[in-house]
Amino acid sequence: MTVTDELLRNNEAYAASFEHGELPLPPGKKLAVVACMDARLDVHAILGLAPGDAHVIRNAGGVVTDDEIRSLAISQRLLGTEEIILIHHTDCGMLTFTDDAFKRSIQDETGIKPEWAPESFPDLDEDIKQSIARIKASPFVPKRDAIRGFVYAVETGKLREVV
């Protein structure tokens, strides 16, 4: 049995006790969260979010690239969100390599150099500020006044505000 099969059994149990019925499409708390994909972050648990509360956007690092701008533009323009929370975290994998070395290793193995930046970063607080700056610089995200950035401590479960 694969991991996927095991998780499908979990889903049967989840559906059997499914209670919240039909929730509306627009997020009830008018919030979008952008967080790292890290396995130790359960964003709903960390923030106490219930189903229906908030959009959750996640990727390697919790960085902001064109695809996060796309998601935030859809979130705000079509589904009414107004606040943004950004979450990076301690012990992040993105602190452990450089873009150049990662691209080189892929090029050496496959013969092709990725045309995208891996988006590694050496400092958590600096990259949270970078992510906020990218959102604020985008003409496609209309609500840019309520953006706050945090570092989540995987050792303690606590959020620390960066800016």
Next chain:
Amino acid sequence: MTVTDELLRNNEAYAASFEHGELPLPPGKKLAVVACMDARLDVHAILGLAPGDAHVIRNAGGVVTDDEIRSLAISQRLLGTEEIILIHHTDCGMLTFTDDAFKRSIQDETGIKPEWAPESFPDLDEDIKQSIARIKASPFVPKRDAIRGFVYAVETGKLREVV
């Protein structure tokens, strides 16, 4: 008090009962999930995932663009994941507009046409297959044999396998 302030109080309660201590950086179940950002999807609850189990990548639609290839490349090459689960869902916002109309509305308001595709789609199953095809076509994601795609029913909590 903003929504963000309210959620920070929730985080204080989460940290106060934080129990799992230090978990390793690589996902324990060697799994990456790519799912829609939709507010009704609590991916950990739907799949019965615990902290430390899996990378969770999310965006508008749960689609696969360069940024998801970036995240999956980092997930597999640096952090050892091997399986991929893709999740789209019923009543998705991406079914309610077209790329052309969304880009036009942004251009009309801001004067700038996004240079990225909004990635709307008219059919859930077709787009799950599209996402799988994009991953399989990428030289940057090395493990492409264990990719499975599902549609989550927001009305019942159930996953239905597409392919």
